[in-house]
Amino acid sequence: xxxxxxxxxxxxxxxxxxxxxxxxxxxxxxxxxxxxxxxxxxxxxxxxxxxxxxxxxxxxxxxxxxxxxxxxxxxxxxxxxxxxxxxxxxxxxxxxxxxxxxxxxxxxxxxxxxxxxx
Amino acid sequence: xxxxxxxxxxxxxxxxxxxxxxxxxxxxxxxxxxxxxxxxxxxxxxxxxxxxxxxxxxxxxxxxxxxxxxxxxxxxxxxxxxxxxxxxxxxxxxxxxxxxxxxxxxxxxxxxxx
Numbered sequence: 001x002x003x004x005x006x007x008x009x010x011x012x013x014x015x016x017x018x019x020x021x022x023x024x025x026x027x028x029x030x031x032x033x034x035x036x037x038x039x040x041x042x043x044x045x046x047x048x049x050x051x052x053x054x055x056x057x058x059x060x061x062x063x064x065x066x067x068x069x070x071x072x073x074x075x076x077x078x079x080x081x082x083x084x085x086x087x088x089x090x091x092x093x094x095x096x097x098x099x100x101x102x103x104x105x106x107x108x109x110x111x112x113x114x115x116x117x118x
Numbered sequence: 119x120x121x122x123x124x125x126x127x128x129x130x131x132x133x134x135x136x137x138x139x140x141x142x143x144x145x146x147x148x149x150x151x152x153x154x155x156x157x158x159x160x161x162x163x164x165x166x167x168x169x170x171x172x173x174x175x176x177x178x179x180x181x182x183x184x185x186x187x188x189x190x191x192x193x194x195x196x197x198x199x200x201x202x203x204x205x206x207x208x209x210x211x212x213x214x215x216x217x218x219x220x221x222x223x224x225x226x227x228x229x230x231x232x
Contacts, residue, residue, distance in 0.1 A: 042225075044225055103166050108160035110158055110159060
């Protein structure tokens with residue numbers, strides 16, 4: 001079974017600065033997807049960024065980018081130019097490319113609560 | 119607009135009183151799933167469904183039932199709720215065409231069992 005670990009329960013950053021959230025995972029599979037989800041106070045689950053394991057290039061979405069290290073099984077999220085609206089819980093998640101019995105299950109980490117300091 | 123709709127959004131109930139949380143999607147998705155979110159545990163899968171009349175257990179199915187009689191609906195049933203089922207519940211759906219497809223989440227249902 002796959003596991004996802006987020007070792008930073010809470011982080012804070014000054015507005016306009018850069019912050020990196022850590023995520024490690026464990027899997028015996030070679031083909032999979034990794035995701036970062038944002039959960040603001042509304043509790044919506046918002047997809048921030050995704051990475052296909054077969055791609056060497058790190059994914060980027062505007063101010064959000066990842067550092068994907070497949071051999072180290074590490075998948076960190078960098079938020080540049082932090083804004084007040086970035087304050088949220090962030091979840092790292094794993095998904096198999098060839099899901100067992102077709103179960104498109106996401107395996108989540110425990111989350112990192114990000115606070116933005118004005 | 120693509121939507122996954124859950125009801126109720128907020129509910130306080132008493133131990134042992136059967137309740138159903140409904141989930142409906144308007145995207146003709148084959149795959150649907152339920153998760154629960156608890157502090158310090160992240161989101162964990164309860165049940166999933168590959169299509170009508172095809173359901174299976176996820177990681178934490180104890181105390182829950184589901185049914186999939188129509189493609190668009192996937193209700194979560196708590197036959198005899200207990201306080202340890204107090205949680206935030208999410209329904210999710212996706213097209214069953216490979217793991218690269220987008221998973222859509224509902225807005226969540228807060229359930230408190232007293």
